[in-house]
Amino acid sequence: MQGLEFHQGDSSTSDPAETIWLVSGTGDGPPLAQALLKRGWSVLVSVVSEAAIRAYPSHPNLRFEVGQLERDEAVDHLLRSHRPQWVLDATHPFAQVISSRLQRRCRAQHQPLLQLQREAQLPALGTRIHWIGDLKELQDMQLAGERLLLAIGSRHLARALRHSTASQHFARILDNPESLRLALAAGLEPEHLACVRPGALPEGAIERALCRRWQISRVLCRQSGGITQQIWQSLSQELGLPLIQIRSPSANEPTGLSREAMLRQVGAPHPRP
Numbered sequence: 001m002q003g004l005e006f007h008q009g010d011s012s013t014s015d016p017a018e019t020i021w022l023v024s025g026t027g028d029g030p031p032l033a034q035a036l037l038k039r040g041w042s043v044l045v046s047v048v049s050e051a052a053i054r055a056y057p058s059h060p061n062l063r064f065e066v067g068q069l070e071r072d073e074a075v076d077h078l079l080r081s082h083r084p085q086w087v088l089d090a091t092h093p094f095a096q097v098i099s100s101r102l103q104r105r106c107r108a109q110h111q112p113l114l115q116l117q118r119e120a121q122l123p124a125l126g127t128r129i130h131w132i133g134d135l136k137e138l139q140d141m142q143l144a145g146e147r148l149l150l151a152i153g154s155r156h157l158a159r160a161l162r163h164s165t166a167s168q169h170f171a172r173i174l175d176n177p178e179s180l181r182l183a184l185a186a187g188l189e190p191e192h193l194a195c196v197r198p199g200a201l202p203e204g205a206i207e208r209a210l211c212r213r214w215q216i217s218r219v220l221c222r223q224s225g226g227i228t229q230q231i232w233q234s235l236s237q238e239l240g241l242p243l244i245q246i247r248s249p250s251a252n253e254p255t256g257l258s259r260e261a262m263l264r265q266v267g268a269p270h271p272r273p
Contacts, residue, residue, distance in 0.1 A: 018042045018269040019082055023069070023102060024090035026055035027228060028116055032090055032259065037061055039268050044082055051176040054197065069098055075105040086266050089256075090116040092153075093224055093248045114265055117256030118225025127233045128242040131223075135246070138163040138220075149216040151207075151232065152246070154179035158186035160220060170214050172196055172207065204231040211239060223248040 020036055022029060023046040034057050036043050042061040046069060047053060053064050069075055079087075089102050099115065106113040132138070135152075138160065148166035150157055154173045161169060171188055173179040175195040183193050194210050210216070221232045223245050236243050257265065 019044060019084045020266065021046070021078065021082060021084040021087045022090060023088065023098065024116075025092055026052050027092075027224075028090040028118070028259070030056050032088065032116075032262075033057070033062060035259075035263055036266070039263070039266075041266075041269050044078075044084065046078075049174070049176045049178065051174060051197065069101065072101060072105055075101055076109070079105065079109050079111055085112070085269065087111055087113045088116065088262065088266070089113060093118060093222075096249055114262050115256035116262055117258060127236045128240070129233075129236070130242065130244050131247055132244060133247050135159050136163050138244070139165060141165065141244070143167075143218070145217075147215055147217045148244075149211065149214065149219045151219060151221045151228075153222075154182040157183055157188065161186050161188070164220075166218070168192070170194075170210070170216065172210060203227055204234060207231055207235055208239075211235060211241060216241065218242050218244060220244045220246075222246045 018040070019042045021044045022033055022036070024032065025047065029045060029047070029052075033043050033045055037057070037059050042063075043059075044063050044065060045056065046065045046067075048066070048068060050066055053066070056062065056064075065078065067074075069078075087102060087106055089099055091098055102113060103115075105111075130141070135156065143164060143166040146166040147168045147170065148164060150160055150169060150171040152160060154171075157171055157173075169188060170192040171183055172194045173183050173196070175197045180193070180195060184190070192214070194206070196206050211219070219232060219236075219241060221229070221243060223229060225248070232243055232245075235241055
C-alpha cells in the first residue's frame with residue numbers, strides 16, 4: 001500500500017494469533033506497548049511519522065507501520081496482512097476520523113476492537129480555564145495584547161490563527177518536517193516555534209521553559225486527557241497562566257475502556273485453533 005512503511009524488530013514473522021495492532025501516538029502508545037510486550041504479545045504499532053518511533057521502547061517483538069491511515073483500504077490491508085487478535089485504538093481523543101474508520105472496517109471484517117478512554121482530568125483549585133467548543137470561538141474572545149501559545153497540533157494552527165485576535169502567536173510542535181512545514185505555512189515566525197521531541201525532558205519542563213522565555217500570557221490547548229492535560233493544568237496553577245481549552249468531542253459521552261481495563265480484556269496471547 002502506498003504511504004505505509006514497515007519497521008520490524010527482527011526479520012521473523014510473528015504468529016498472527018500473538019499479534020496486537022496498536023494505533024496510537026506518543027502519549028498513550030509507549031506505555032501500552034510496553035505492557036503488552038511484557039504479557040508476551042507481538043505488537044504492531046501504527047504511527048504517523050518516523051519521529052514518533054523514538055518514543056517507543058526497543059524490542060524484538062515490536063514493529064511499526066509509519067504513515068497516515070487515510071483510506072479504508074489502508075486499514076483493510078493491514079487487517080488482512082497481519083490478522084491481529086486485537087486492534088487497540090489509543091488515538092488522540094480528537095482523532096475522530098481515524099477512530100470512526102477503525103470502527104467501521106473492524107466491524108465489517110469481524111475484527112475485535114477496543115478503544116481507549118482517557119481518564120477525565122478535573123481542574124485543580126487555582127486552574128484558570130476558559131472552555132470553547134470550536135476554534136472559531138476565538139474570534140469572540142478579547143485577546144488583544146495577549147501572547148498566545150498554541151499547543152493544539154500542527155494541523156490546526158492555520159485555522160486557529162484565522163480566528164485568533166491575539167497580538168502574538170507562538171507554537172509548540174513535534175520535531176518532524178511535516179509539523180514544521182505546516183507551522184510555517186500557517187504564518188508563524190520561525191523564532192516563535194519550538195520543535196519538541198516527546199519525552200526528551202522531564203514532563204512539563206519544556207512547556208514551563210517556553211512559557212517563561214516567550215512571556216506567554218495565555219495557552220490554547222485541548223481537553224485531551226492524560227499527561228498533556230495534566231501538564232497544562234499544573235502550569236496554570238504554578239504560573240497563574242489562563243488556559244483556553246477546547247472541549248473533547250467525547251466529553252459528554254465517554255466511550256471505551258481505561259488502560260487497566262483494556263489490558264485485562266486482552267489478557268495474554270493464546271494460539272488460535
